[in-house]
Amino acid sequence: MSMDFSGTVSKGRKRKRGRSWTLLVPIYIFTLLFVFLPLIYMVYLSFMTKAEVWGFENRFTLENYKKILDPLYLRTFLNSLKLALISTLVNTAVGYPYGYFMAKLEKKKRDIMLLLVMIPFWTSELIRLNGWIIVFRSKGVLNLILEKAGLIDKPLKLLYNYQMVVFGMIYALLPFMILCVYSSVEKMDWKLVEAARDLGGNAAQAFLTVTLPMTMPGLLSGVVLTFIPSMGLFFVADLLGGNKIVLVGNVIQQQLTKGRNLPFAAALSVVLMILTSLFIAAYRRITKTDQLEGLI
Amino acid sequence: MSEDLLVLQHIRKSFGSDDVLKGIDFSVRRGEFVTLLGSSGCGKTTTIRIIAGLEEPDEGRVLLDGKDITKLPPNARSVNTVFQNYALFPNMNVEDNIAYALRLRKVRKPERLKKASEMLELVQLAGFEKRMPDELSGGQRQRIAIARSLVAEPQVLLLDEPLGALDLKLRRQMQLELKRLQKKLGTTFIYITHDQEEAINMSDRIAVMNNGVFEQIGTPDEIYYHPRTSYVANFVGNANIYRGNDGVFAVRTEKVKIGDEPGCVIPAVVKEKSFAGGQLRILVALEDGQELTVSRFGINSELVPGQKTKVGWSAEDAVPVIDDGV
Amino acid sequence: MKSKSRLPGIYLAVVTAISYVPIAVTIIYSFNHSKISSVWEGFSLEWYERLFSDADIFVSLRNSLILSVLVCAVSAVIGTLGALGVKRTNFRLNKVMAYFSSVPIMIPEIILGMVYLALFSFMNLPFGIVTLVIAHASFCIPYIYMMVSGRLFAMDPSIEEAARDLGASPFEVFRDITFPAILPGLLSGLLLSFAMSFDDVVISIFVTGPGFNTLPLKIYTRMKTGVTPEINALATLMILATTILILLSWKLNKTGDKAEEEK
Known part of the structure; x- marks a missing residue:
């Protein structure tokens, strides 16, 4: 590149090339200050010693990590992982066919379905969970119906158990999966499927060799967008699990608000982050997709 | 005032380790139709991008009407380009596309719309004012792109393989039409193609390019009947190259x-x-x-x-x- | 091709119906006279009256609106400029930066909450609107960045060059060509950012300060303390607002499609 700064005529051009980097200043500063450094700080904190009341002392320790190996916390991690896996699997099983069928509807019906998916998608998860609480609480709608039907004589305890948390999590995150799958099925070139059928494949073979690989990016983003939040949405466990169901998210929250143990919360976060990254990396390896796709 | 409108002096340009232009000299006369002919990657597109101001040469000067414009930004040059893929603005209708250069010059709306209509007539697309670019066929987009570049009344019009995407029949028709347009307006055209037939049909002069240098510059007849190098003979005339004891000769197949x-x-x-x-x-x-x-x-x-x-x-x-x- | 099977239709209907149960129940019970029981004790606007006289809710609604608008503004500027900058420069660090800037949407939100709680106490930033804006911007910037960047890279570079070539200054190129091209991406990004910020509980709970309650936080604490029919009324209004907004943006898109279809 020529580096002549003398000529007056070259001003306009130099200005264009020379100033582009300034556009990057805000995002670099923000990312450095509020993403990169905080993550480093989190790792640093996780090796520090808890102070008496609140905060920490600059004393290196592995205590926080050792504490995670305590069966109590280990079980929490396993519980959360199990929950996230179940919720992701069920969401895939329910959401994939939903998005797929939806994309194959005729335009008018498809628009209506899209609208019907959009409304819960854009509605706060809290509000949607509130509806389920009305249904499932001991004096709730479901118990009322069952009682009226004479199937039970005393209200069932439906809320505040693991199953209910799993159900709530699946429900909260299903629209993400549906929309991701839908957008990649909708974009698909159906001629390829026809070609596969034409070459002698049956419907199942055509699906497995053409449709599934082609919609993999959508499925990947769906999995990422359901798996990651389900590891951390503590309020679902809080509202539907009462105090009985404790997930990593709840432990971190409690450590910060009640336990006042910042270093331990940091260590838990580090482990949680490693777990989710490993999961996503593994999933990418298996499905060989790299793109995330389809949010709106 | 010299007869040469545009002069390129010792232009060099490389991208990384790739020397695209290895010191080219070239001049174009006023009102001339000049074609840069060469296979892809020979440096012809880089040459017109330098003339347009979309690239800056590493070395050398570009003179337009005697003035050094080497470092002038593209918007300050009286040179316009018809891009290979037409590059119509997708967010504007045909009329606004064509009138864009006038809008930038703060020409008032009624006047610039009138001018756009005239240009549409010139390219035989009257009545297409309100169409959007994605509603046009390849040939129509091509004409709109030409009209849009001509409306600014540039001293030089650069055309980067403008007919490349059209089918053979349409190409032939557009070749004639472009030539007619150029004659009528008297604008200097610098035309890029890799099709020797197109070059021979349309040009006053042809510059055959290969590997970042000009192999030969001359009239179609000179290039065709008196190739200077074996490359030109082969590329333009499809001639045989015979390497005998007494030298290398081009012998046309017929x-x-x-x-x-x-x-x-x-x-x-x-x-x-x-x-x-x-x-x-x-x-x-x-x-x-x-x-x-x-x-x-x-x-x-x-x-x-x-x-x-x-x-x-x-x-x-x-x-x-x-x-x-x- | 026509599929004869009615199974897909039934499947879609059943799953959709189930997912609308809580929404329907919320709306119905917002009009129920009874406070605790699920038995229908007559139509009543009592909970709406109570909601409208609840100053707390209104303050937190206002807070949430202010917060989301600020977050959108900050994220739009940082994300859009960033996408433009990355397109126009070729620093090797850009890739690293883009990766890190997307980390906040690739990890569970609770980690962000924890990290920001620690960071802001370390920086001695007063907890409140400022900390909320920073924390929310961290997960909105990547959405806007990705959507604008997607538009920019899908754009034919010769279109900007053509404008330059026809005499447009760099600013005019941006105004006439680049901005219209990225606008749809920017708007989708903004919509998503607004919704994410407006609904956020997990991060807000850690970075908000005394005296600055957002609407979701208010709803969350009320839900935790017990049965609160006025939340049903609030939820009904929010669902209504969401639906209207979706229909509006739908209409806007539709008219855009129509213009495109009229070939």
Whole structure:
């Protein structure tokens, strides 16, 4: 590149090339200050010693990590992982066919379905969970119906158990999966499927060799967008699990608000982050997709 | 005032380690239709991007009407480009596309719309004012792109393979139309193509480019009948390159004699026989391994592949050329 | 191709119906006279009255609106400029930066909450609107960046060059060509950012300060403390607002499609 700064005529051009980097200043500063450094700080904190009341002392320790190996916390991690896996699997099983069928509807019906998916998608998860609480609480709608039907004589305890948390999590995150799958099925070139059928494949073979690989990016983003939040949405466990169901998210929250143990919360976060990254990396390896796709 | 409108002096340009232009000199006269002819990657697009101001040369100067414009940004040059893929603004209708240059010059709306209509008439698309670019066919977009560039009344119009995406019939038609337009307006056109027929049909002069240098600059006749180098002979005239003891010659395929025809002295073996475009083409191999093509119109030769024969040519049909290994 | 099977239709209907149960129940019970029981005790606007006289809710609604608008503004500027900058420069660090800037949407939100709680106490930033804006911007910037960047890289570079070539200054090129091209991406990004910020509980709970309650936080604490029919009324209004907004943006898109279809 020529580096002549003398000529007056070259001003306009130099200005264009020379100033582009300034556009990057805000995002670099923000990312450095509020993403990169905080993550480093989190790792640093996780090796520090808890102070008496609140905060920490600059004393290196592995205590926080050792504490995670305590069966109590280990079980929490396993519980959360199990929950996230179940919720992701069920969401895939329910959401994939939903998005797929939806994309194959005729335009008018498809628009209506899209609208019907959009409304819960854009509605706060809290509000949607509130509806389920009305249904499932001991004096709730479901118990009322069952009682009226004479199937039970005393209200069932439906809320505040693991199953209910799993159900709530699946429900909260299903629209993400549906929309991701839908957008990649909708974009698909159906001629390829026809070609596969034409070459002698049956419907199942055509699906497995053409449709599934082609919609993999959508499925990947769906999995990422359901798996990651389900590891951390503590309020679902809080509202539907009462105090009985404790997930990593709840432990971190409690450590910060009640336990006042910042270093331990940091260590838990580090482990949680490693777990989710490993999961996503593994999933990418298996499905060989790299793109995330389809949010709106 | 000199007759040369645009002058390129010793232009060099490289991208990384890739030397795209290796010091080119070139001048274009006022009102001329000049074609840069070469295969892809020869540097022709980079050359017009430098003229347009979309790239800055590493070395050398660009003079327009005697003024150095080398470092002027594209918006400050009286040079406009018709891009290969047309580059119509997708968010504007045809009328706004065409009038864009005038809008930038703060020409008032009624006036610039009137001018846009005139331009549409010029490119024979009157009535298309309100269409959007994605509602047009390839040929129509092409014309709109040309109208949009001409509305600014540039001193030089650069056309980067403007007909590349069109089918053969439309290409022929557009070639004539472009030539007509250029004659009518008297604007200097610098045209890029890799199609030698197009170049020969349209240009006042052709500059044959290869590997970042000009192999030859001249009128279509000069280029066709008197190629300077073996590359030009082969690329433009589809001529055979014969490397003999007394030098390297270009011999056009229809001038090569074969079989019983008088003057055949060089032994050869027929390798292939084919018909293309109403022509019989015979590929022969000489004893030293060189291959030559012989073409004839409408003659059904009895030669068959594998058969031994002789070839030759008359001295005036062998044009001595500089060998650049093609 | 026509599929004869009715199974897909039934499947879609059943799953959709189930997912609308809580929404329907919320709306119905917002009009129920009874406070605790699920038995229908008559139509009543009592909970709406109570909601409208609840100053707390209104303050937190206002807070949430202010917060989301600020977050959108900050994220739009940082994300859009960033996408433009990355397109126009070729620093090797850009890739690293883009990766890190997307980390906040690739990890569970609770980690962000924890990290920001620690960071802001370390920086001695007063917890409140400022900390909320920073924390929310961290997960909105990547959405806007990705959507604008997607538009920019899908754009034919010769279109900007053509404008330059026809005499447009760099600013005019941006105004007439680049901005219209990225606008749809920017708007989708903004919509998503607004919704994410407006609904966020997990991160807000850690970085908000005393005296600055957002609407979701308010709803969350009320839900935790017990049965609160006025939340049903609030939820009904929010669902209504969401639906209207979706229909509006739908209409806008539709008219855009129509213009495109009229070929």
